[in-house]
Amino acid sequence: MTTAFEFLQRDSRQIHTGRRAPVAFLASTVVFVIVAWWLSSSASSAQREYARQADALRKRQTEFAEQATAVLPPSGQLDDLEMRLARHNEMMIGRQVSWTRLFSLLEDALPAEAIIVKMENALTGDSTFNAGDNNFRMTVAVENADAVNMLYMNLSTMRGIEGLSFTPKGDVTTQGRASTIVEVVFQFREGD
């Protein structure tokens, strides 16, 4: 009981909007369209401005790079300057070995499959060096023949490495891996 006696037809159930609601809807739609158009045009002009300024920035970057290149002295001149500096230093304070430069060279020369096991003074056979000691004997463990060849090639073509002696000593296991021991003797000279 009490639910069946509804007399208002279902179609008569409507939302009451009056006149103000449609007017408000139209007005808000117009405002929305105008704001959307304004935002869109603002975004487009901002994008164009960004592209223009980015181009100008790239152009200036290129110009600065060219200017910097022009300002730098030629590489030959720099190398010559470096050699002269080294020679003057040697004359004033005696011969010295730059271990930083030596290890930098060795890092470039050693392939990934090679590690330095031992380094000692080639003249004394000790692991102690004086400032001017530039005769080195290095024991290097190399994993395979290709790496041995690459190590020899790198050292032999490297500037500053002289009197290179390259002697394979046999196979050992180093750090759990099979490798060939190579004894490398050389003289390290800088600025000559």
Add this chain to the structure above:
Amino acid sequence: MSLTRSITEWLLSRVQPDLIELGTRWFRLLRGTWEDGTWKIKTAAAVPAPRGIIFTSYLTTCIFSDASIVTAIKSLYGGVVPRETYATLILPDQAFHVGTLNLSTVIIKANPIAALEREVQNTAPMPLREYFLRFEVGMQHGNRSLIPFCALSKGVIAELEQLFQGIGIQLLSIQPSFIGTAALWKQIDQNPSPNPLALMHLGNEATTIGIAGNTGLKRIQLINVGVKDAVNSLSKYTEMTPDDAESAIMKELILLDDPTQEAQTEIPAYKALESTFSTWLHKLYGILQLHAAEVPADITYRQIVLSGGGALWRNFDRLVADNLGLSVTRFESVLGSRLTSAFAGIDVRGGAQGFIPLLGHLMLRPWQLDRLDRMAAT
């Protein structure tokens, strides 16, 4: 359901409609909610009904003076109806052709609509095509079923919709008053029992008698005698104004504490009212007897519950109780403190008891879509 309809219903589910009752004595407005078993009333107002409105199932129209009715409805809102106002409309029971059929269950299962229309047409004052007919298959007893029905003139619905549209109020529901009264009684019944009781609503122009059980309303009948008839009889007899006559019935000792005493018949005012009282008692007795005859299981009645303007008359409950031999209680006294607390701080003309049907409707929320769906299913 179309997308537009879905959107409409979604938006409507978010509105809180007002309840407006158009009576022939008072127009009433109620706004509030029913939550956790209590009413939270925000607004309640009542204004005297103008003369330009007549509710009867005999006519296809009800409004005879637009201006006065519009003014009265607007005055419920203090003169100006707020924008976006939705309302559910409660009409007095005499606006409907109301009754109860006792049909064979076999016929109902075979072709209920045709059988119903034939039976309703036997009692309806106008051709059935002039009405919207609503019914519910109710209590089944043996191989028969009780079918309460309710019909409202299509012309009246159209007229009311147009009237409220003009005022700026969108209607979401139109229902008869007795629905709220019956639902409210079911909610507050302190001693529900299988034995039925009679709900007697003494309205201004008609009296509605419902037989209710613990599952709801089983039978509904309308008597075209109301408070107005008694007031007019007394007014004519005593040459008082109708307002004075109404006040006299309510306060004066027209009905004695024991109305069966011989002294009762010696009170002059009683003589004026005797025929009206007699009609009520005979009709009520007849309906109780008819129901007991048709439904043998309902032979024992619990009590009679009085509501409406006539329920307030002094010793009227005793008159009914002594003549019919049943205990009689007043709806208002059963509601008691709940009615008082619901209307705490709200002063309404005509008294809070006049809002009893509206409180029932507020509880039912007839504007909810699922209720209409259930109606369609029925």
